[in-house]
Amino acid sequence: MRSIMPGEPRHAPSSIGAAAPNAAEGVEKELFDQSRAALEVYDARLRVLRSNPAALALRGLSAELVIGADLKDLDGSLPLSPIMRLVLETRSPVLDRPMSACPATDPDREHEYAVTGYPIKRAGHLRHAAASMIHDVTEQNRKQRELDLLNVARTSIGSTLDALRTAQELADIVVPDFADAIAIDLMEAIFTGDAPMGPVTVALPMRRAAFKARERQAVGAYPVGGASPFASHTPYTQALADLRPRLISAVPESGGWLARDHARAGFIAASGVHSLIVTPLTVHGLVMGLASFYRDGHHSEPFNEEDRSLAAQLAAFTAVCLDNARRFTREHTVAVTLQRSLLPRVSPELAAVESAHCYRTGRYGAHWFDVLPLSSCRVGLIIGYVPGEDLRAAGAMGRLRTAASTLASMDLPPDELMAHLDDVTQRLAHEYDTSPATLHEAQPPFTASCLYVTYDPVTRQCSAASAGHESPLLTTPEGVASALEVPTGAHLGQGVPYDLLTTRLPVGSLLTLYSDGSAERHPTEARERASRLREVVRTKAPPAQVCDEVAYEVLRDTTPVDGAALLVARTRSIAPDRAPSWTFPPEPASVPEARRAARRQLSEWGLEDCLPAIELVVSELATNVTLHADGPIRLRLILDRRLTVEVHDDADTAPHLRHARLLDEGGRGLFLVACVASQWGTRYEDTGKTIWAEHEFSSPAGDVDCRAAA
Structure with a gap:
């Protein structure tokens, strides 16, 4: 037991202990009255024992009308009785129950409240029945x-x-x-x-x-x-x-x-x-x-x-x-305008095929296609797709189309053209991938797909190569459509070789080259469109009508998000009497024989006006075979909208156009050919090469000034 120190009041602790509860009750009353939350206390029969000013203001009633009233009778202004009855029944608190009401202080506006009800216990027994706390959470x-x-x-x-x-x-x-x-x-x-x-x-x-x-x-x-x-x-x-x-x-x-x-x-x-x-x-x-x-x-x-x-x-x-x-x-408008300006507007009139195209721009990437006239009435059909952002893809598409057109003019077979186009794509990829814009925007690596098909109307031979592009559809004259199984190589820019498919096509076959930009990003939709496309091209209709049907039946309402391109060509043939050929031994005596054969054929065709120019071309090309090449002299004339002279030999050497000096005795052969022909060139084949020269009927030989060669 603690000793009482001298001077210490004997009953001090007892008096302090008595004052502490009174002070706590005073603070409790002040907190209750000054609280911004509406507080009420109820007895076991849910009669209001206490209600603070905030609760009275919420109800819009005076203390005399609230204290002692049954809580159920006050539900008209604030429906609290269901919540408090649940508290009494479960003897556990109900926390933050949402409730809406129009308070007396703002009767025209509904407020939102969070009501908390809890039983009041002291020493394990109910001191009062329950209490509620109401917070206005409207603004919150x-x-x-x-x-x-x-x-x-x-x-x-x-x-x-x-x-x-x-x-x-x-x-x-x-x-x-x-x-x-x-x-x-x-x-x-x-x-x-x-x-x-x-x-x-x-x-x-x-x-x-x-x-x-x-x-x-x-x-x-x-x-x-x-x-x-x-x-x-x-x-x-x-x-x-x-x-x-x-x-x-x-x-x-x-x-x-x-x-x-x-x-x-x-x-x-x-x-x-x-x-x-x-x-x-x-x-x-x-x-x-x-x-x-x-x-x-x-x-x-x-x-x-x-x-x-x-x-x-x-x-x-x-x-x-x-x-x-x-x-x-x-x-996108600028990119679409650029794309359309870089693509052909009309299909050329050619002896090899009757063609038409259909093009739908998308929101991503750029498609390109072309119909390329080649030597000896042949034709090249090309289609491709460059993925990427609109402007970037459109610019790359234009450069690839120009490169492909230039390579095709060199009479390269499809697999070799694709290999050279792959080199161009690798250089483009290096430019794009190392540009600051690409590094800043984290663009995907540059690539492209391409399909190139050539067709010869004399031999009806079709050759094709693919760089990651869908194979074309081939519809026979009877209307049977199937895929022309072109070996699908890697996309352009990968530095790998490409395989070549060579086949003969019946006259009147329909070649359908298509490019679906959504094939990789939305393969299911692309397969559905390809299936409908195969059904539409089972027809004997002209290519222009086929394109219209594809636009309505395949692309209408289901145009790919990334756009689509379609190139349709129906094959033609040149009759044998329009493409006669002769073979002569590789000796000087064969040159006049070749001239006589050409003279007879032009007379049969009624083209006597072309004789001087054609005889000169045949003479010079045949002479070159006897002097610089191997194998027999193979001469062929092809008559269409223009007259083509072909001389084939077995040598792989490349002809060289020279500009002879005044005292030189030779070196003027190809120069003379270039003077009288509208175009000339060399085409390499499996064995040997073919030198060809075209003559326009509207440009007689007499109009060409060849005096510089004399």
Whole structure:
């Protein structure tokens, strides 16, 4: 036991212990009365024992009417009895139960509350039956809903680079939680990619991009996709003029501006709109469009200043997405224009094939195709695809098409042309992959696919090689379609060789070369289109009609996102009497024999006017075989829209055009051929080479000045 020190009061501890409970009860009463939360205490029969000023203000009743009253009788203003009865039955607390009510302090506005009920115990026994604590969470919940709505907007709006889709995404987010209806009108420039304007002070064309209402049968003032004009001196034009949002809390009482806009006045009257927010969609002071938020009877509360701030934030984020879509549209328009300028507009008239093409631009990559006239009435058909961003792919496509056309003019077989085109692609890939833009944007490695087919109408021989491209379809004259199984090599730029397919085609066969940009990214859709394409080309129709049917049956409503290209060619043949050939021994005496054979054939064709030029060409080419080549002299004449002279030998040496000096006795043969022929060249084959020269009927030999060679 502790000793009492001298001078210490003997009964001090006892007096302090008595005062402490009284002081605690005083603090408890002050906390109870001054709490901003509504607090009440009930007995076991749920009669109100205590109610603090916040609870009395919430009910709008005096203490005399509340204290001692049955809680159930007070549910009219605040339905607490079901919650507190559950507390008594379970003898466990109920935490943050949501409840809505219109408090006496704000009877026209519904508030949201979080109610906590708990039993009151002391030393294991009920001191009183229960107590409640009521927090007004209206503002807290409103801010949370705003944050949630903004978060959904940031993750949902702008999922595509499409202005119409972006506008519809905003509409889907705000209706019905924030607004009962919304209309979004965009400047016409947004859809063309042109630069938007600043504050709008004159009537400009706008298009209704999206409309959504809580009631599905509701119809806006103007149809989606159509023009959406605005009358002057209305909240809409005011917002466009100063780029500030407008809040109309009470539309029926806002003035006579509705009389100026009959279409919107009709919509407002039919929908029962009572509140309106008009927000311009702007980026850096440039107008993209206008968003109009409406509330009707489904929202009893009109829009307020906080709602206007939220609408402005939604509009600002949407405007940025719309500007991204506009910029993409502009870049895509430039890329499409560039692509179309780099592709042939009409198919050439050729003896070998009758051709037509169909082209659909996409949002990614660039397709290319060409019909290339070759020597001796032959033709080359080429198609390819360059993946990548629009402008980058379009530029690469143009360079590859130019390179392929140049290589084809050298009469290279398809596998060799593909190998040289692979070298070009490797150089392009190095340029693109090492450019600062590619390194900054982390672009995928540059590559391309290509298919090249040649056809000879004299021999009906078809040769083809593929660099990662789909095989062409071959439709027989009887209408049976199948794939021409061309060995599919690696994509261009890999540095690997390519295999060659050679076959003979029946006259009237239909070759279908197609390029589906979505084949790798969306293979299932591509296979479905390829299946429908195979059915469409089972026809004897002309190529132009085939392209029309493909456009309607295959590409309509299912155009690949990455575009598509189609090249169709029906094969022809040149009759044997239009392509006679002769073989002579490799000796000087054969040269005059070759001239006589050519003279007789031209006389049969009625082309005596061409005799001087053709005799000169035959004489010089045949003489070159006897002097510089091996094997017999094989002469062939081909008559079509022009006359072609071919001389074949077994040597692999390349002919060389020389410019002889005055005193030189030789070296003028090919120079003379070049003077009288419209074109000439060399084609290497499996054995030996063929030197050919073409003569236009409209350019007689007498018009050609060959005196420089004499």
